[in-house]
Amino acid sequence: xxxxxxMEGPVTLSEEAFLTINCTYTATGYPSLFWYVQYPGEGLxxxxxxxxxxxxxxxxxxxxxxxxxxTSFHLEKGSVQVSDSAVYFCxxxxxxxxQKLVFGQGTRLTINP
Amino acid sequence: KAGVTQTPRYLIKTRxxxxxxxxxxxxxxxxxxxxxxxxxxxxQFLFEYFSETQRNKGNFPGRFSGRQFSNSRSEMNVxxxxxxxxxxxxxxxxxxxxxxxxxxxxxxxxxxTVL
Numbered sequence: 001x002x003x004x005x006x007m008e009g010p011v012t013l014s015e016e017a018f019l020t021i022n023c024t025y026t027a028t029g030y031p032s033l034f035w036y037v038q039y040p041g042e043g044l045x046x047x048x049x050x051x052x053x054x055x056x057x058x059x060x061x062x063x064x065x066x067x068x069x070x071t072s073f074h075l076e077k078g079s080v081q082v083s084d085s086a087v088y089f090c091x092x093x094x095x096x097x098x099q100k101l102v103f104g105q106g107t108r109l110t111i112n113p
Numbered sequence: 114k115a116g117v118t119q120t121p122r123y124l125i126k127t128r129x130x131x132x133x134x135x136x137x138x139x140x141x142x143x144x145x146x147x148x149x150x151x152x153x154x155x156x157q158f159l160f161e162y163f164s165e166t167q168r169n170k171g172n173f174p175g176r177f178s179g180r181q182f183s184n185s186r187s188e189m190n191v192x193x194x195x196x197x198x199x200x201x202x203x204x205x206x207x208x209x210x211x212x213x214x215x216x217x218x219x220x221x222x223x224x225x226t227v228l
């Protein structure tokens with residue numbers, strides 16, 4: 001079946017450090033890929049998405065590139081801020097038009113000033 | 114515009130009881146889906162409704178059910194509650210188009226504690 005694997009957390013960085021959160025997936029066909037972020041006490045917010053191979057999603061300084069050859073969608077940011085502290089989820093949707101997302105286990109990120 | 118609204122935000126029940134959670138989607142969104150979030154299992158898909166019809170269903174027992182009304186509002190019900198049903202239940206809405214990567218907008222969730 002479809003699955004998503006994220007790097008284990010928690011991840012703790014200093015402000016202005018470079019961030020990478022690894023995400024790999026297993027899916028049939030050509031899934032769409034997403035990164036969602038969850039701040040304390042809130043629901044999930046879409047951070048970025050990519051719908052086909054080599055697409056790069058970007059938002060708020062975060063980037064991720066859909067790599068079909070390595071089945072990966074790693075999240076990166078060049079300089080993190082304290083406000084980026086949250087839990088990050090990688091997800092895929094393998095059925096076009098469907099709302100059934102398969103999520104990774106989440107990675108808790110803490111940024112220290 | 115208003116986001117996805119879930120009620121209640123917090124509730125406490127005892128084993129064997131039942132619970133109903135409500136979700137009001139973003140205006141114009143016709144698809145509503147539900148997810149269960151627990152520390153052990155993470156985020157798991159429960160079901161999706163589109164135009165009052167269940168379109169997809171996850172691997173949950175029949176104690177978990179849902180419905181959608183003509184105004185797209187949705188409810189989910191859990192009967193005969195078990196301790197393991199304690200979780201954050203998230204509702205998400207989207208346009209529900211048949212093509213393209215639909216973007217889901219999530220509510221803040223309903224946190225259920227079963228004692």
